[in-house]
Amino acid sequence: MTLLRPGALCLALAAAFPSVASAASDVELKQLRDQLRELKESYQQRIDALERRLAATEQRAAGAATAAAEAGVAAGSAAQSVARVEARSAELQAAAANAGGSRPQAGESAFNPAVSLIIDSKFTRFQRDPSTYRIDGFIPSGGEVGPPRKGFSLGESELAFSANVDHLFRANARFALAEDDGQGVVEVEEVNVETLGLPGGLKVKGGRFLSGVGYLNQQHPHEWDFSDAPLAYKAFFGYRLQNDGVQVRWVAPTDLFLEFGAEMAAGEKYPGAERNRNGAGLWTAFAHLGGDIGASSAWQVGLSHVGAQPRERTFEDNAVTNAFSGRSQTWIADFVYKWAPDGNSRDRYLKIQGEYIQRRETGMLTYDVDNLSGASAASASRLRQSGSYLQAVYQFMPRWRVGVRGDWLDSGSVNLGSLSGTELPILAGYNPTRHTAMVDWSPSEFSRLRLQLARDKSRDGEADNQVWLQYIMSLGAHGAHKF
Amino acid sequence: MIVKTLLRLAAMLLVLAALPAGAAVNVFASVPEWAALAREIGGDKVNVFAATSALQDPHRIEARPSLIARARSSQLVVATGADLEIGWLPVVLRESGNAAIQPGKPGYFEAAAQVRMLEVPARLDRADGDVHASGNPHIQTDPRNILKVAEALAGRLAQLDGANAVAYQAGLANFAERWKAAMARWEQSAAPLRGAPVWVQHRSFAYMADWLGLKELGALEPKPGVEPGSTQLAGLLERQKVTPGRMILRPAYARATASDWFGERAHIPVVVLPFTVGGSPESGDLFALFDDTLRRLLAGLK
Known part of the structure; x- marks a missing residue:
């Protein structure tokens, strides 16, 4: 073993420089013994063995100091070998620390935030051109609502960081990395700080965050059970409501889960509009109630409200720019029900979720704000529209799931006042629908491959049969998902 | 108002x-x-x-x-x-x-x-x-x-x-x-288990094996948390011929398919252990948990 060699080399060292060698090895050996004593508690057996070996080394070194005048010449390597004994002892110490349990690593990197990277790619086949996607009957929400490009597409990669800042705050940051027309694009999905130490079940979050309204809104795209968002979310929130502002949540100290929340936000995105004013432009309030039914089922229901007062919220229709100013009120009712035999979702589980969204907007609708047509006009108008989706996902065996989803939008009652429907063709009455089926396979919690088929009738008279192939991979720290 | x-x-x-x-x-x-x-x-x-x-x-x-x-x-x-x-x-x-x-x-x-x-x-x-x-x-x-x-x-x-x-x-x-x-x-009654070679479904029983001196031959799961496939199980059957295990240990929550398949072909019993309190009708508290676990292990040895 390596420890026999140090013996021989110490011998050589002693032969070359008897006095120096013995002094050096005395000091070294004393240090070693001190270290070993520290180790004893957690690593008794290996320490004993090492001590016995060291005792032998010591004896030889001592003997060498008097007797071995004729021995070798390799003094330099002898010093190295002493160092090697030390290194071995350090190794043992590290091993002992390891065996002692979860003693955290030291050094600068010890406090690095949890980093996760999610990559998401798609291969699609569409009948219609995704770049002309629109949802007929509804004012365009301006978000990324259209399907990805045809064929292979590199979707958004999410890069997320999170860590406790100190004893009072936790911070989260999430960036979406994408490419748009060959240009790299970084979007700030979320950057926020939340409190850790408020009393009474209160939590405050500030910064950019996904609003707590509805059920699906807070889930990131990689958590969705389908490759794209429900039509209702696309039509009413530009696929999700993202706020720059403050959120307050409170969980009631009851056995039944009861949570209230409210948000105040800039409201610069749909259904709000860009504004240059003090104060907030969008408010939300929401409540969630949830519990278990026996050991196998769990449920949650919610009711949310989003209020905004957009000024000059513009949209394109038929090559002219129109604008809406007024009040926008949205209500969301959501539910989710999950079932797994004995609550063990490893083998089989069923998840049913649905949301109903209704929006009323009253205010002034201006046709052709730039007066390109020469027929610019404005009128008081009133829109009452709604949409919903219902989906079920069933894991029928470990790793394999199937799911179906139905989407229904109702363009409802649209009163344009003195404006006529020919000026705003996108608001012509039409009820878009979509039916989706998917099957996915998840070899582990960190990877998922999905095939999705959909028949999308978002466009009046132009049904789009879609095929999606998608993979989602999670690298690094992967935070737990919400219910 | x-x-x-x-x-x-x-x-x-x-x-x-x-x-x-x-x-x-x-x-x-x-x-x-x-x-x-x-x-x-x-x-x-x-x-x-x-x-x-x-x-x-x-x-x-x-x-x-x-x-x-x-x-x-x-x-x-x-x-x-x-x-x-x-x-x-x-x-x-x-x-x-x-x-x-x-x-x-x-x-x-x-x-x-x-x-x-x-x-x-x-x-x-x-x-x-x-x-x-x-x-x-x-x-x-x-x-x-x-x-x-x-x-x-x-x-x-x-x-x-x-x-x-x-x-x-x-x-x-x-x-x-x-x-x-x-x-x-428990230690007294578990004496016959010392050195007994066993297969495990998942590496759920490392501490118990350490305590009782059971010899874990390996896990049916190729990797922790990954369901065993047929090639993995076939490979283990070959190993079973060389180093025969006496039983397969499976926690109550785990899926039965793989261990049952293996047990049938290797002609060894599948012992379903409560794993924690409430994992079997007999394991109502901590004492009963170990009573029941040992009873099942000893029965598997026969």
Whole structure:
């Protein structure tokens, strides 16, 4: 073993420089013994063995100091070998620390935030051109609502960081990395700080965050059970409501889960509009109630409200720019029900979720704000529209799931006042629908491959049969998902 | 009118918020074994909620609303730690808005921090399956660990609820005495198991094997958390011919298919162990858990 060699080399060292060698090895050996004593508690057996070996080394070194005048010449390597004994002892110490349990690593990197990277790619086949996607009957929400490009597409990669800042705050940051027309694009999905130490079940979050309204809104795209968002979310929130502002949540100290929340936000995105004013432009309030039914089922229901007062919220229709100013009120009712035999979702589980969204907007609708047509006009108008989706996902065996989803939008009652429907063709009455089926396979919690088929009738008279192939991979720290 | 309603609502909520104070310590146990242990030590001074049952895979629990609600009104969370609950407990704790039970606070207790961990991986790579960086988290299968955790837990309860510190110490003393006697009995009856070669479904029983001297030949799962496939099982059958195992150990929550397939072809019994309190009809508390486990193991040996 390596420890026999140090013996021989110490011998050589002693032969070359008897006095120096013995002094050096005395000091070294004393240090070693001190270290070993520290180790004893957690690593008794290996320490004993090492001590016995060291005792032998010591004896030889001592003997060498008097007797071995004729021995070798390799003094330099002898010093190295002493160092090697030390290194071995350090190794043992590290091993002992390891065996002692979860003693955290030291050094600068010890406090690095949890980093996760999610990559998401798609291969699609569409009948219609995704770049002309629109949802007929509804004012365009301006978000990324259209399907990805045809064929292979590199979707958004999410890069997320999170860590406790100190004893009072936790911070989260999430960036979406994408490419748009060959240009790299970084979007700030979320950057926020939340409190850790408020009393009474209160939590405050500030910064950019996904609003707590509805059920699906807070889930990131990689958590969705389908490759794209429900039509209702696309039509009413530009696929999700993202706020720059403050959120307050409170969980009631009851056995039944009861949570209230409210948000105040800039409201610069749909259904709000860009504004240059003090104060907030969008408010939300929401409540969630949830519990278990026996050991196998769990449920949650919610009711949310989003209020905004957009000024000059513009949209394109038929090559002219129109604008809406007024009040926008949205209500969301959501539910989710999950079932797994004995609550063990490893083998089989069923998840049913649905949301109903209704929006009323009253205010002034201006046709052709730039007066390109020469027929610019404005009128008081009133829109009452709604949409919903219902989906079920069933894991029928470990790793394999199937799911179906139905989407229904109702363009409802649209009163344009003195404006006529020919000026705003996108608001012509039409009820878009979509039916989706998917099957996915998840070899582990960190990877998922999905095939999705959909028949999308978002466009009046132009049904789009879609095929999606998608993979989602999670690298690094992967935070737990919400219910 | 609206103001009045709001005031009434606020008053009602305040009353609700005040309710749990003054009652017994609310303990939120992540798994049934720590719930049972908290009951042993705390007796009527604690009000214990078990977040999961023995029939659920502790790695795959969802952060259900009911768990968040329970965590909200708890004064102490007893978790296993070692990343066993990483898929759900952090969310439950954060969403609960309860500052007293966050990691690092006295209201958060980790059992794995009290014992010596086995199977600490030498390298961390998800290609190796569901590996736990700080070691195998299934520490409750060794009764010596239970005793260590009991001692630390009694100390923590006394710290949180100083008024009843004496009761917790008495509860611990009473438990420890009965536990040591039971351990002596178990070790005696388990003598025939020493050196017995066994297969395991998942590496759930490393600590029990260490305690009883069982010889684990390997796991049916090719990687932790990955369901065994037919090639993997066929390979193990070849190994079974060279180094025959006496039985296959499977925790109650695991899927039966693979172990049944293997047991049938290898002509060895599949022993379904309760794994934790409530995993079998006979394992109603911690003592019964080990009584039943040993009875099943010894029956498997015959």
